Amino acid sequence: MQTRPADAFQVTQTHGILMRPEHRIVQSSDALGWHSLYASHQFERPYTARFDGRDDHLIIVHLSGPVRVERSLSGEQDQQRIAAGGLFVLPPDRDFGVSLLAPLETVHLYVRRSLIRAAAEELCKGDPDKVEFLPRLGERDPLIEQLARMACGMMADNQSDFFADGVARLLAAQIVRHHSTGLQAELPRITGLSHRQMEAVDDVIQERMEESLSIDDLAEAAGLSPIHFARQFKRTTGKAPHQYLIEKRVARARHLLAGDLSIAEIAFRCGFSHQEHLTRLFGRQQGTTPAAYRRALRL
Template identity: 30%
Template sequence: MADSIRAWHPSVPGLREVLHASFDDHAYPMHAHDDWAVLLIDSGAVAYELDRGRHHALPDAVTILPPGVPHDGRSATKGAGFRKRVLYFESAWLPESAPSAAAVRPTLDGADVLEAVRAIHDALTEPAELLEAEHAALVLQDRVLERLHAPADAPADAPLARRLRDLLEGRVQEAFTIADAAAQLGAHPSHMTRAFTHAYGMPPHRYLISRRVDHARRLLVDGWRVADAAASAGFHDQAHLTRHFRRILGTTPARFKAGS
């Protein structure tokens, strides 16, 4: 396995850095981060010491390393390398009581946690899907809090959900973040997202995408070019519109336009 590394700063509130790396024989010495590190092992296995406890990071679970707590890391199999992806969240991502709990139980198993982490990475492969990545990060935050026995607040808040829907309807074609909307409504992003999902059966970013597809569909019926309809509806480009148009309506914008 050839050594490789890629790191970048995504435009997702609270997510400071993303790292993709593969190592043949590198071993990390004891060190500490300012941020929360959410580790996903794609191949191989990593043995590490955290707060004087010995652990293994494996592909079937997520590892969460708290800020300020020293740890090391090396391949768990002599002569074999490992491939990993890491999300670095700012230290305020979880409450002050969380680091001590995570130091004791850094391994988070369960399909829901893996799905949330993979959803973030999948969304980040397309720059235009930053709102989806932000939503997935909020879902992950809830899953981590559940595992650390710090349950999130109840989702029922119909007035807040209606206010968010009104805000989304007024900004269908605009680029903004869930954090922006939460600040405008005076709500916590995670609570606001859960309240909306509870009320309308889909998370806010999915609702917004569906409304953008609907807007583009009306423009295509009116005779607009696909590329112009995509831009007017708030999509990054024609390919971005096509991906979601096909998912929601079962055909491409070009075929839909041809049949209009």
Template identity: 30%
Template sequence: MEAFFRGYAYDPHRHDTYAFGLTLSGVQSFDYRGARRDSLGGHAIVLHPDEVHNGRSGIESGFRYRMLYVEPRLIRQAMGEGGRALPFMSTAVSQEPRLVAAIARALRDLDQPLDPLAVDDLLERLAQALLALDPSAARARPSRLENRALERARDYLDAHTAETVDSSRLEAMTGLDRFTLARQFRAAFGTSPYNYLVMRRLDRARRMLAEDTPLADLAFACGFADQSHFTRQFRRAYGVTPGRWRALQQQIRG
């Protein structure tokens, strides 16, 4: 995505993905891990999955930025044998040339479809740049994750986004107790099974918002208890209400 804001941008929220950003102009300010962060034009931003952050302009004239969201599993795959734990960059804002170049390259042509080989190249560059900034990830002992079981759980959640999924159902299909499953799921995919399910519901909801589906109908179709439940979850995930998100998308489409 690319966006421009003056003043307030986003309430505190979190993603279940990595967020790779590049500030194009102005000062992009946000709170992250207990401190204010300021990103100027040309600075890179990396937000780790499940880390709470907000957003606002650091100067009156506003800021423009681009952002790319990448599933943690893709970063793990691109790391290969060089890393086990997901790389973590606690500072969030960086001027490190390798990272800035990798993110700028990934965000270069937002309007153009990416060739599959280009996707692989971008992921590898991002993963290696992260590893260079977090050597501990490469040194971590191999984690004994039940990868096939975790993939089954994730595939099930993908296929049943609108349903209420009980932990016992996931236990039966994976052979893991619910606490081991939650711990290993977070290690593999950067978030808990519940948060993953909610985010998949919200993915579907965003597509339906773009089609101007009434919010009450949308909430029911995506598995939320009601419209207010949907609105709370949407704002918690993206920092804006569904109505404001729809208005921003309409502005972008012109």
């Protein structure tokens, strides 16, 4: 099932916290064309405000602390002293008020409602529209914290929508499993992908490497739902789909560097957003730059 919206996720679709003038944005995903996930890393200054509910799920991860935060939600007041790693989680359509009482470094993550519903449909028994999502203030979730830090690295690397979509799906599954009222369904046993399924995935990657691939594309090739595909793919390859795709793109770049195409053209043909993107990821995989690799081939 295709769950990715047509329009990229922008800050104007968020609650407005990030547009307040007292905050200093370090980096955000606005210019990266991400559809399923919005991410922003910032230093927030103390403020008090009320916000209208939005369509999508908000997760705030505190990178510093402890700091005292007050929240009003559905007529109830809550106050917590939140340590680094603590969460502020808000389901869709909930108006709320907040007071931040000291400076704070945070990552804000927004996950599309459609993606979380798709996760509930697959992971929970019964009607997914009846699953209720739980607001959080101060609780810890190591996986969500890890994914927030990963999103920061992805923004710094100008990673494509494919990688953001993978993180968004992991966040959606974690929200459904651990921050909702849903009764967990029995998941299919993790046995890995068949040889035929893996061949179909590799064929899609090779044929469409220049395009902006999605998890949905690879899952469809394997004949599985995106969440089930990610679990089975990791069992087969030992890698997340985005890691595997990077390796395939770098492998094609190595092959093309033996010819006469410019490095900028090679970056395009391998699905990198620009030459610098290729250079950065090629260096991590190979320990050298594409230009140095090409010179070594010609010695």
